[in-house]
Amino acid sequence: MTARISTFEQYQEEYKKSIEDPEGFWAGIAENFTWKKKWDKVLEWNFKEPNIKWFLNAKLNITENCIDRHLAHKGHQPAIVWEPNDPSEKSITLTYNQLHEQVCTFSNVLKKQGVKKGDRVCIYMPMVPEAAVAMLACARIGAVHSVVFAGFSTQSLSDRINDCNCEVVITSDGLFRGAKTVELKKIVDEALAVCPCVRNVIVLKRTGTPVEMKEGRDIYWTEEMQNSSGDCSSEEMDSEDMLYILYTSGSTGKPKGVVHTTAGYMVYTWYSFLNVFQYNDGDVYWCTADIGWVTGHSYTVYAPLLAGATIVMFEGIPVYPDAGRFWSVIEKHEVNIFYTAPTAIRSLMASGLDFVKPYDLGSLRVLGSVGEPINEEAWIWYNENIGKNQCPIVDTWWQTETGGILISPLAGITETKPSYAMLPLPGVQPVLLDSTGHELTGNAVEGNLCIKFPWPSMIRTTYGDHERCRQTYFDTYPNMYFTGDGCRRDADGDYRIIGRVDDVLKVSGHRLGTADIEDAINHCPEVVESAVVGYPHPVKGQGIYAFVTCDKAEHEYAALKQDILHNVTNLIGPIAKPDKIQFVRGLPKTRSGKIMRRILRKIAEGDTSNLGDTTTLIDPTVVEEIKNGVAS
Numbered sequence: 001m002t003a004r005i006s007t008f009e010q011y012q013e014e015y016k017k018s019i020e021d022p023e024g025f026w027a028g029i030a031e032n033f034t035w036k037k038k039w040d041k042v043l044e045w046n047f048k049e050p051n052i053k054w055f056l057n058a059k060l061n062i063t064e065n066c067i068d069r070h071l072a073h074k075g076h077q078p079a080i081v082w083e084p085n086d087p088s089e090k091s092i093t094l095t096y097n098q099l100h101e102q103v104c105t106f107s108n109v110l111k112k113q114g115v116k117k118g119d120r121v122c123i124y125m126p127m128v129p130e131a132a133v134a135m136l137a138c139a140r141i142g143a144v145h146s147v148v149f150a151g152f153s154t155q156s157l158s159d160r161i162n163d164c165n166c167e168v169v170i171t172s173d174g175l176f177r178g179a180k181t182v183e184l185k186k187i188v189d190e191a192l193a194v195c196p197c198v199r200n201v202i203v204l205k206r207t208g209t210p211v212e213m214k215e216g217r218d219i220y221w222t223e224e225m226q227n228s229s230g231d232c233s234s235e236e237m238d239s240e241d242m243l244y245i246l247y248t249s250g251s252t253g254k255p256k257g258v259v260h261t262t263a264g265y266m267v268y269t270w271y272s273f274l275n276v277f278q279y280n281d282g283d284v285y286w287c288t289a290d291i292g293w294v295t296g297h298s299y300t301v302y303a304p305l306l307a308g309a310t311i312v313m314f315e316g317i318p319v320y321p322d323a324g325r326f327w328s329v330i331e332k333h334e335v336n337i338f339y340t341a342p343t344a345i346r347s348l349m350a351s352g353l354d355f356v357k358p359y360d361l362g363s364l365r366v367l368g369s370v371g372e373p374i375n376e377e378a379w380i381w382y383n384e385n386i387g388k389n390q391c392p393i394v395d396t397w398w399q400t401e402t403g404g405i406l407i408s409p410l411a412g413i414t415e416t417k418p419s420y421a422m423l424p425l426p427g428v429q430p431v432l433l434d435s436t437g438h439e440l441t442g443n444a445v446e447g448n449l450c451i452k453f454p455w456p457s458m459i460r461t462t463y464g465d466h467e468r469c470r471q472t473y474f475d476t477y478p479n480m481y482f483t484g485d486g487c488r489r490d491a492d493g494d495y496r497i498i499g500r501v502d503d504v505l506k507v508s509g510h511r512l513g514t515a516d517i518e519d520a521i522n523h524c525p526e527v528v529e530s531a532v533v534g535y536p537h538p539v540k541g542q543g544i545y546a547f548v549t550c551d552k553a554e555h556e557y558a559a560l561k562q563d564i565l566h567n568v569t570n571l572i573g574p575i576a577k578p579d580k581i582q583f584v585r586g587l588p589k590t591r592s593g594k595i596m597r598r599i600l601r602k603i604a605e606g607d608t609s610n611l612g613d614t615t616t617l618i619d620p621t622v623v624e625e626i627k628n629g630v631a632s
């Protein structure tokens with residue numbers, strides 16, 4: 001494989017080539033795929049509108065590259081090895097041949113329901129092989145999938161369905177997550193009460209929970225599969241045809257539907273997968289990310305299949321039935337490459353080594369981290385106890401909007417330092433800017449992380465609202481994609497991501513907007529106002545701290561707190577529940593009515609020694625009161 005880098009010198013050469021001649025560079029990488037028709041032009045772009053097009057006028061289908069092209073030489077190799085929530089249940093293996101058969105059959109199921117190229121399909125499913133099959137079947141017939149994380153509530157689900165007018169929802173009766181069962185179909189039924197755009201619901205049986213099937217709307221996965229053929233040629237897609245929409249939270253407004261298109265996404269995710277993880281043919285690869293998040297799209301499903309890897313797909317959670325589960329799965333399936341989030345590492349670290357010791361982790365070769373900054377202590381624990389000091393750790397920085405990993409070491413090739421994402425991948429041109437927009441050149445500088453040149457898998461638009469895309473990512477600094485992250489380039493030129501500079505939180509690796517949580521809290525009639533900030537949390541990375549004003553007496557706070565938690569669970573999902581709620585008489589506001597979050601963040605962090613200038617506040621005494629108050 002020509003795209004595979006194997007020494008640091010080669011990385012430097014490839015990087016140089018990719019900057020001097022991006023079009024030539026990416027055209028060379030794109031030669032590794034099956035195209036129905038090749039491109040006329042590699043790149044057309046401006047960051048002003050923005051307008052970004054890669055591999056113009058080429059025709060392809062991503063599933064032909066994920067599946068069909070592997071069949072001749074690895075049809076019998078496992079594509080997906082599924083590990084259920086309950087370890088006593090049997091794991092299931094789908095070979096590439098079987099995956100092909102299932103995807104083609106389900107493509108026909110979708111077609112029979114009238115799904116056509118360009119239609120949007122919502123996937124609200126547990127981590128089961130059928131979820132990947134559903135995504136791939138959409139891609140095969142040219143439908144656009146919108147996967148909604150199965151931990152999101154009714155309200156979040158209906159918002160997302162309506163925003164992009166999904167016509168079909170694919171779900172299951174329920175799901176298992178640790179000791180819990182969640183009745184997914186019930187949530188879908190409730191959501192659909194306000195979603196007139198949905199024509200059909202396809203229901204997979206997973207938990208055996210009884211469900212109501214609405215006549216003329218709801219059908220069972222298995223029955224439909226039995227009545228459909230396994231032949232389905234792949235739809236011819238243009239490079240820039242939409243592949244999927246994935247909703248993500250920002251600092252303001254409702255979650256945005258990030259749009260990814262076909263060819264660039266395919267080329268970049270594959271290239272980054274191969275190089276970051278140094279994937280070798282035959283490797284067993286396990287990414288623990290749920291398909292509801294971008295990591296689950298790019299690195300649980302698409303990239304490893306594009307590379308012809310054997311994927312482990314895990315339905316459960318790290319601590320069920322006990323904190324040894326990850327390590328037992330690694331031993332059981334002889335995992336070579338393991339990719340997870342710092343929050344999982346920290347929680348398992350806290351459980352102690354007795355849960356690690358019983359397992360043989362000798363199959364591991366590469367370890368990955370994603371989703372939030374990994375602190376030095378967790379990095380070292382991961383390195384020593386899981387990698388046994390033998391496995392390079394790749395701390396991969398990227399975003400829903402970037403589609404693929406942009407800054408990361410290449411395993412075993414780039415030197416690593418705890419908590420550093422190290423260096424940009426070929427094709428990626430990061431810059432650091434100060435608040436006035438000046439580029440900070442040279443080393444040992446810290447600023448806002450931007451990317452100044454397009455890469456193939458970048459966001460194209462936000463669904464139904466291109467202006468919002470422009471404003472959110474391309475307006476802050478002219479001719480730059482703004483990431484929303486603060487970053488340091490150290491004296492050696494290596495990158496260290498510091499964290500968000502906006503009002504976006506990463507809580508246990510889940511991306512949440514503080515504004516969304518505030519909206520949910522304000523939904524309680526007794527709440528007057530609220531302000532949500534993040535604070536350092538030993539396991540979750542960030543915890544959620546809510547300051548709330550209300551017109552209730554103190555003895556009623558406990559009941560109101562329950563009401564708030566209930567509302568947040570119903571409107572967003574349990575992942576957004578505040579860890580701490582503090583009732584206050586007033587919020588610190590400037591004369592123009594803006595809440596001074598800087599002060600609240602300091603208080604939430606427990607650092608009240610120096611709150612900075614509070615003289616511009618309307619009522620500085622509220623700060624004293626908040627400082628002296630307590631959260632529960």
Ligand code: 7RM
Pocket residue numbers: 248293294295369370371372373374395396397398399400401421483484485497498499500506509510511
């Ligand atoms: C992949 C993903 C994106 C935000 C991003 C960062 C943070 C992600 C790292 C990281 C430090 C990392 N997509 N982030 N990876 N911070 N080091 N290796 O997480 O859209 O859900 O979130 O996550 O703040 O902007 S995401």
